[in-house]
Amino acid sequence: MIQNPPNLGIDLDPVRHPEGCRPGFDCDTWLIRGARVLDPASGQDQVADVYLANGKIVGIGAKPEHFPAQDVRTISADGQWLIPGVIDGWARLREPGLEHKATIATETLAAVSGGITTLCMPPDTDPVLDTIAVARFIKRRAQLAGRARVVAIGAMTQGLKGELLAEMAELTEGGCVGITNAHYPVKDLRLLRRALEYAATFDIQVIVQPLDPSLGKRGCAHEGVIATRLGLPGIPVSAETAPLAQMLAVLPETGARIHVNNISSRAALRLVEQAKADGLPITASVSAHQLWLSEMDTDALCGSTHVLPPLRSLRDRDALREGLAAGIIDCVISDHQPHESDGKLAPFPETEPGISGLDTLLPLMLKLADDGVITLDRALDALTRRPADLFGLHDSGRIEIGARADLALVDPDSFWTLDDTTMRSAGRDTPFFGWDFRHEVQSTWVNGKKVFWRGSTPDAP
Amino acid sequence: MAVNFVRPIIPKLAKDPWAIQFDSQGHLKHLLTIEGLGPTWITRILDTAEGFMSVTDREIKKVPLLRGRTVVNLFFESSTRTRTTFELAAKRLSADVLNINLSTSATTKGESLLDTLRNIEAMQADMFVVRHDQSGAAHFIARHVAPHVSVLNAGDGWHAHPTQALLDAFTIRRIKGDFAPLRIAIVGDIKHSRVARSQIHAFNSLNVGELRVIGPRTLIPNDIEPLGVRVFHDMKSGLKDVDVIIMLRLQRERMESGLLPTEQEFYRLYGLTEEKLRWAKPDAIVMHPGPANRGVEIESRVADGPQSVILEQVSNGIGVRMAVMALCMSASTDS
Numbered sequence: 091m092i093q094n095p096p097n098l099g100i101d102l103d104p105v106r107h108p109e110g111c112r113p114g115f116d117c118d119t120w121l122i123r124g125a126r127v128l129d130p131a132s133g134q135d136q137v138a139d140v141y142l143a144n145g146k147i148v149g150i151g152a153k154p155e156h157f158p159a160q161d162v163r164t165i166s167a168d169g170q171w172l173i174p175g176v177i178d179g180w181a182r183l184r185e186p187g188l189e190h191k192a193t194i195a196t197e198t199l200a201a202v203s204g205g206i207t208t209l210c211m212p213p214d215t216d217p218v219l220d221t222i223a224v225a226r227f228i229k230r231r232a233q234l235a236g237r238a239r240v241v242a243i244g245a246m247t248q249g250l251k252g253e254l255l256a257e258m259a260e261l262t263e264g265g266c267v268g269i270t271n272a273h274y275p276v277k278d279l280r281l282l283r284r285a286l287e288y289a290a291t292f293d294i295q296v297i298v299q300p301l302d303p304s305l306g307k308r309g310c311a312h313e314g315v316i317a318t319r320l321g322l323p324g325i326p327v328s329a330e331t332a333p334l335a336q337m338l339a340v341l342p343e344t345g346a347r348i349h350v351n352n353i354s355s356r357a358a359l360r361l362v363e364q365a366k367a368d369g370l371p372i373t374a375s376v377s378a379h380q381l382w383l384s385e386m387d388t389d390a391l392c393g394s395t396h397v398l399p400p401l402r403s404l405r406d407r408d409a410l411r412e413g414l415a416a417g418i419i420d421c422v423i424s425d426h427q428p429h430e431s432d433g434k435l436a437p438f439p440e441t442e443p444g445i446s447g448l449d450t451l452l453p454l455m456l457k458l459a460d461d462g463v464i465t466l467d468r469a470l471d472a473l474t475r476r477p478a479d480l481f482g483l484h485d486s487g488r489i490e491i492g493a494r495a496d497l498a499l500v501d502p503d504s505f506w507t508l509d510d511t512t513m514r515s516a517g518r519d520t521p522f523f524g525w526d527f528r529h530e531v532q533s534t535w536v537n538g539k540k541v542f543w544r545g546s547t548p549d550a551p
Numbered sequence: 552m553a554v555n556f557v558r559p560i561i562p563k564l565a566k567d568p569w570a571i572q573f574d575s576q577g578h579l580k581h582l583l584t585i586e587g588l589g590p591t592w593i594t595r596i597l598d599t600a601e602g603f604m605s606v607t608d609r610e611i612k613k614v615p616l617l618r619g620r621t622v623v624n625l626f627f628e629s630s631t632r633t634r635t636t637f638e639l640a641a642k643r644l645s646a647d648v649l650n651i652n653l654s655t656s657a658t659t660k661g662e663s664l665l666d667t668l669r670n671i672e673a674m675q676a677d678m679f680v681v682r683h684d685q686s687g688a689a690h691f692i693a694r695h696v697a698p699h700v701s702v703l704n705a706g707d708g709w710h711a712h713p714t715q716a717l718l719d720a721f722t723i724r725r726i727k728g729d730f731a732p733l734r735i736a737i738v739g740d741i742k743h744s745r746v747a748r749s750q751i752h753a754f755n756s757l758n759v760g761e762l763r764v765i766g767p768r769t770l771i772p773n774d775i776e777p778l779g780v781r782v783f784h785d786m787k788s789g790l791k792d793v794d795v796i797i798m799l800r801l802q803r804e805r806m807e808s809g810l811l812p813t814e815q816e817f818y819r820l821y822g823l824t825e826e827k828l829r830w831a832k833p834d835a836i837v838m839h840p841g842p843a844n845r846g847v848e849i850e851s852r853v854a855d856g857p858q859s860v861i862l863e864q865v866s867n868g869i870g871v872r873m874a875v876m877a878l879c880m881s882a883s884t885d886s
Contacts, residue, residue: 316562317772318774318778319561319778321708321711323709324772324773386562386564386565389568392691435663436664437685437687437690437691438686439687
């Protein structure tokens, strides 16, 4: 008999983990019946039965020939949407080094409850993810947690100090899906150019987070009317565009492909648009909160809107929305940065930047589609196929026969409010507390294994 | 000459931070910023201060309004002048006063601001007068103090210094009367000045005729016009027809951080000399929140001259701070 925990629907058996599934042994066999299957990768939008076995999607619509007749767990999903599991391109899970803020176990739980099945984790951990040992540690922790898949993004320079190149080839061989220096500066342009060239040698995806440390020095808010009014030290748009422009200047000489992570301004969007028009190998992402909030939401009373890059002007926010709709921005990320409660208990400039974004990544995007800002197809595309292609996760982010069975079942008419009872991340800080959402994730599968379901009733085989 | 300044509209925030200043009955509980007070409360504070000014002239300079109450001066940033006037104001209201200088104390040992607050709160304080180098610190403390405690902002980061703006308004009203026909110029480092921000809000609330800021581009923040000011980068046009000149203190670190080349050049361009003073109206008054850098932002002959009201500002500061303490504490008593 299959044991189910009484509360959250999380399987705690560490053997039955998604990464370690042995074909035909650990993973479950599932029939998801009657859901509206939405998949931007294949252009599907149809009501169909979906069959899962051995961690993969084995049938859509018609029952596959060798699908077992017994021991199939069936879920009736009439009126619900079955979407590819979300791939979050930039989420800090705080482990190793900052376990007092969150752990891979706590955050992968938050992820799967929000329909996220793969998390790309930047290397600004402690120790820095610049060796294969740290990459393996993270992978092992994720396996033990048994929920979402965690893939590492390795460091571009040793210790993220921006002085010596990290062993990029080994990091990639160890499973890292790209390299980045996060928001830490590289010592000089020559080193940056060499890092790009070296990465290009092995065709490693380079992720850049443009933020000039001197232009944004001491800053905590967008340099604009609100920062002026509240007396908050500002971060100008040029702190983002100046390093981005430099990067774009050296890029054609290196052969590298870069992904500009978490852009926040209209001016940066224009640079990306121009670079794409010029045929440069460049992609871009934006965080979900930047698509909803602006400097006008800056709350001087507390740090829940203290993020990096800062919330920009309404004009910037609207430009980012347009850029996403037009496909200039490829992906949307959570930019998840959970903090312990003390991290935000200080005057605004002294609070730690960042918010917990896993719980709201998919809901905010579906809300954007609901409001007609982007199409539902574009919303899902930016969360599934695009990041999968970007990070080389080609068997993920799609509902196709043979693809990984990473899926989320969403009830489009289940209204819910983000509050203390519904939020799952260990970091409780978000400016979206109290927001109402329409779509609620009901179940999530990772590698064919159901790792999350709402309510306590198990699905009978 | 008639003033025909068109005041821009200040953009609204999703969450206005000043609502916390009032209790459930609409009484002033904390004074954290001038924003949101409106002309009614500002005028009430100034009128109350007028009443307290007579206490200063008595032989026994005390009233028993806050007898048995404890006022704690919580200074995370050193300041002699402001702390002293708050202390004197509290003592003239018969409160017990505790001065705690935290710039070299608990917080440097790693204690969080909230822990420090809780410890001092346990000493049964009724009012905190807070100075801190971070914008929003007074708001943060007001959010976390016990319900009976009032918080007065004695300067937080670049954000606000409300009692300074109120005493400046009080001084101007005493000398010039009505605000509507006045042109006021604030000169110097506007960007880093909490005083300037509070003055801008106060004078706009009081419907001053025209408000100007004067300084080099490095010391004038972006997008300041929506707060209701006209920006000038040269003194001659900026001081033309001005009734009140407020000089701001310039800190030496502004040179080191590359905002200005030298003190000498700043003085040559923006230092208030007798010659530049003649560009303003003949009866213009000169103000300074102190302490003044003579020979940097102001010439000694101007600082000590007949048009200077700098020392009056200091005297008026005690009356205004008594008024604010009395009004905030009466809200605490009511609640």
